[in-house]
Amino acid sequence: MSEAVLLLLLGLGVGIAVGLMGVGGGIVLVPALIYLLQMDQHVAQGTSLLLQLPPIGIGGLYFYWKQRHVDLRAGFACALGFLCGGYFGSNLALSIPSRDLHALFGMFLIFAAIMLWRQTRSPKPASAEAQAASGPRADAAAKKNGTRMLSIFLVASAVGVMGGMFGVGGGVMLVPLLVLLFHFDQHTAQGTSLVALVPPTGLLAFLNYWHAGDVRFQVGFLLMPGVFLGALAGSKLALRLSPRRMRRVFAVMLFLLGTWQIISSWVLAHFR
Numbered sequence: 001m002s003e004a005v006l007l008l009l010l011g012l013g014v015g016i017a018v019g020l021m022g023v024g025g026g027i028v029l030v031p032a033l034i035y036l037l038q039m040d041q042h043v044a045q046g047t048s049l050l051l052q053l054p055p056i057g058i059g060g061l062y063f064y065w066k067q068r069h070v071d072l073r074a075g076f077a078c079a080l081g082f083l084c085g086g087y088f089g090s091n092l093a094l095s096i097p098s099r100d101l102h103a104l105f106g107m108f109l110i111f112a113a114i115m116l117w118r119q120t121r122s123p124k125p126a127s128a129e130a131q132a133a134s135g136p137r138a139d140a141a142a143k144k145n146g147t148r149m150l151s152i153f154l155v156a157s158a159v160g161v162m163g164g165m166f167g168v169g170g171g172v173m174l175v176p177l178l179v180l181l182f183h184f185d186q187h188t189a190q191g192t193s194l195v196a197l198v199p200p201t202g203l204l205a206f207l208n209y210w211h212a213g214d215v216r217f218q219v220g221f222l223l224m225p226g227v228f229l230g231a232l233a234g235s236k237l238a239l240r241l242s243p244r245r246m247r248r249v250f251a252v253m254l255f256l257l258g259t260w261q262i263i264s265s266w267v268l269a270h271f272r
Helices: 003-021 026-036 041-051 058-066 072-094 098-118 135-166 171-182 186-195 203-211 217-238 243-271
Strands: none
Touching: 003 026, 003 217, 026 041, 026 098, 026 135, 026 217, 041 072, 041 098, 041 203, 041 217, 058 186, 072 135, 072 171, 072 186, 072 203, 098 135, 098 171, 098 243, 135 171, 135 203, 171 186
């Protein structure tokens, strides 16, 4: 089997997982590039960021927008936070030896698994604070809105640091944080997070990896068609399956994979 066909099939598999689980491509793609194509950790992350430059979230964003589950102002704050945080996160990643970054990525996968598991809980109604946007409290809510947007920006920047550091989009972490810290309902948190996936918020991080020579353009371009088509197929398949159950299975897989990465990095450090 030629390398081109293998990459197309790999992209298709990654895309199906993305559409089926409702998670960003980076969290699936980076481990796939490392374990299936034997890529270095830095190169896998840089190549993953290349695939995240197109507006991959626009289809899902349109769906949530029609259902009125998008907070545009918060979404723009998240996008700006991802852009700024990704730059600093990528600089930090490039200063870390690949073996150590491999272990840190394992810790990130465990954290992402916990965040993904949280999303499988039953959606909660919007809090009374969030619903009290009119009436006597409207003026007070308006005064607090600027502080709230700044807080969302800072949280998104922290998530962006992790995204740039590990070559992922960050949505799997952002959504639970919007629910937990800012009392978004689950659907609005998901719709708002997609705003950050339409503009190329990973551009600065990608450029850092590119200047370091850690991007494989040929691999990335061959993966793109499969990821796109696979995501469409996975989304249709998800309608016939239980999204909650599939996300829980995927969360367990991420937890086990993260644990394995930490253990394998420790073994290489002490017995090689």
